[in-house]
Amino acid sequence: MTTLVIATKNAGKAREYRKMLAPHGIEIKTLADFAPIKINENGHSFExxxxxxxxxxxxxxxxxxxADDSGLVVDALNGAPGIYSARYAGDHDDAANNAKLLRALADVPDEKRTAHFHTTIVALKPDGTKLVANGRINGQILRQRRGENGFGYDPLFYVPSLHKTLAQLTAEQKNQVSHRGRALRQFMNDFPEWWQVE
Structure with a gap:
């Protein structure tokens, strides 16, 4: 096996994975390299x-x-938007999603605006061998956006230990602490064994 397909069309995500998997001499392909594949994401959890x-x-x-699935889990909203994070207010519309989140939390006091980001990565081989890795980061939802970097809910997600939102971090800093960064490190730790096992 020399090829691994990343189930994404996101060029940024693909770049990140290519960089991490480069030492293993693996050819990385993404969904952009193939004819469209219809995926019906109707699960009830990230995994x-x-x-x-x-x-x-x-x-x-x-x-x-x-493949991975990620989302924002807000305690005061009983875990919403969760698996629907990207399409909370419409399909992959960051501004609308952020506005809807702020409206939903309008009457929630600051100390109850706790939340976390979660990522689950799942890798499968044709022989059925499965590898699962998880990552999370805890924080709070602010009342207004801060920072210009990142995407999605990053400008509203404040990390108390850093005194910054995820959107105020550089890409490198974010990878060190983010849910996806943590899941990826766990994944890379277990990857060599999974890749070799026949």
Whole structure:
């Protein structure tokens, strides 16, 4: 096996994975390299959705696939937006999602605006071997945006230990502390064994 498919069309994400997997001499492909594959993400958890993505793509291509699912979990909203984070107020519309989140939390006092970001990565091989890695970062939801970097809910997600939002961090700083960065480090730790096992 020399090819791993990342179940994403996101060029930034693909770049990140290529860099981390480079030492293993693996060719990285993404969904952008193939004809469109219809994925019905109808799971009820991050792991279910990531598994559906990986399984669907693997069934079509017959290659090892890695997929992830991430989201924002807000305690005062009983875990919403959760698995619906990217389409909370419309499909992948960051501004609308942030506005809806602020409206939903308008009457929630600062000390109850706790939240965390979560990422689950699932990798599957055609022989059925599965690798799962998780990452999370805790924080609070601010009342107004701060910072110009990042994407999604980053400008509203404040990390008390850093005294900054995720959108106020450089890409490198964010990778050190973010949910995706933590999940990726766990994934890379377990990857060599998973990749070799036949």
């Amino acid at each position: 279910e959705n990531a598994t559906i993505k990986a399984q669907t793509v693997m069934n079509v291509l017959g290659l090892p696939v890695m």
